Amino acid sequence: MDKRASMREAVADYVKDGDSVAIEGFTAFICFAAGHEIIRQGRRDLTLIRMTPDALYDQMIAAGAARKLIFSYLGNPGVGPLHCIRRAVEHGVPRPLELEEYSHYGMVGRYLAAATGLPFYPLRSYEGTDLPRATPGIRFVDDPYGGGRVAVVPPLRPDVAIVHGQRADIEGNTHLWGLLGAQKEVAFAAAKVVVVVEELVTGEVIRSDPNRTLIPGLVVDAVVIEPFGAHPSYVQGYYDRDNAFYLEWDRISRDEATTTGWLEEWVLGLPDRAAYVAKLGDRTWDRLRPDPAVAAPIDYGAYR
């Protein structure tokens, strides 16, 4: 089945007001194109889910799209705090934001519990911390085999997960390489899945390297082909992380007015990602293009 859709169609079809939405990707593969389209379509009251909310959720929360955030690390990686989220939490600007926080492994465990149909996921964490007091979902159970008390976290099943990758076929069979984050786990955990890729390839290309198909079309509802859709995050082998932007965002986001101005210019004032890519211009893309570092070929063998 051909599941291709434009970003506009995919967001209109799969992201509704009040939904829980996970746009995952750990530093890499963060689909800013999807977040920006959600802002453009004026979604409200979302529960945003991400291990590391990053500049993307800072922007979406500044735009007033969310009422709640489920996360494990609230920072602009390598730079500092996320100012818009802090304004929402500390001052209720532009609206109050409810927080529900875990640790990284707790979030991964929540996705895994949902993905594998288990009532909870056990992990060696949280003992001796205040996190269980802050987050009622973090509990302890006795090991039925006598090993002692173990922390558990509940399943997390987002209404929709938006997962970026390098390439997919029209059915949504998706190849990823690089920092895998929790891309596979969240795709299997979510009720609906939109994959966004840099390149459309044939099923033959996908089947030439099946170990790299982390997400099968089986769990995918829509495929969006959106080159450079992760900028200022990155896609391994395609473009670099735009660290200059992350540093710049620290300056822009300190002030509500400059934040709003940026959203007007770079999100609301543009029709789609292609316009954003054109507006950024060739100099940016030249700066972010890596030299090739090609893996040694492998041989799966032909068995007839």
Place this chain on the structure above:
Amino acid sequence: MTDRGYTPTEMMIIAAARALAGVRTVFVGVGMPNVACNLARLTVAPELELVYESGVYGARPARLPLSIGDPTLVTGATSVVSMADLFGLYLQGGHIDVAFLGGAQVDRFGNLNTTVIGDYTHPRVRLPGSGGAAEIAINARRVFHLLRLSRRSFVERLDFVTSPGHVPRSGGGLSPKGGGPEVVVTDMALFDFDNTDREMQLASLHPGVTADQVHAEVGWALRATKQVAETRSPSEHELRLLREELDPTGLYRH
């Protein structure tokens, strides 16, 4: 730059690197830990494998990464895995020798706060939260703290415990895999927990720093210790590697 020819930050990074002597696997954070680990690999720990919570084992970064998710950590690494595998198989499986942690606040037992300043529900300052720190503190065999010494950070009582230090266990819990905090590396001195109470104590003073200056920056009465050494000054070799190879833009030279 001080008249000693190096900065307190450089002394801190070099002291952290030395603490990694002979270590095989280290869980690296961005910023100073990253520089310290790379310096250790070039000096006291040539076999050191850098592990990043982003899923990288055996990184060989070709440039100084801004974040722990930098693509330079992926290219040329020994292995890159999902975070489920990194936290489950590598960390919880017991394969991490040392982890570096830092925070806004630390107490005398090495508990760390990276969550909030003030009340949790109405925080004065909302900090990043745990990330992987809660499980790293519990599962790494040894934990090294890396943070600047100041009265604001070294406090009698944390506003929130994000990752545990040497806390009395409430009992019944799975025993922690690791030994907890072992060294606290700061810009003025080194601390350890080598006493029966597992309480932070002064181990060595960086050159030019007095014990009184250290006591003035600690928010509780530091327990008395018999012998306080002086930290060895950075060598020419250490400073050259740090400045020419790891910090060419001089980020830590102030």
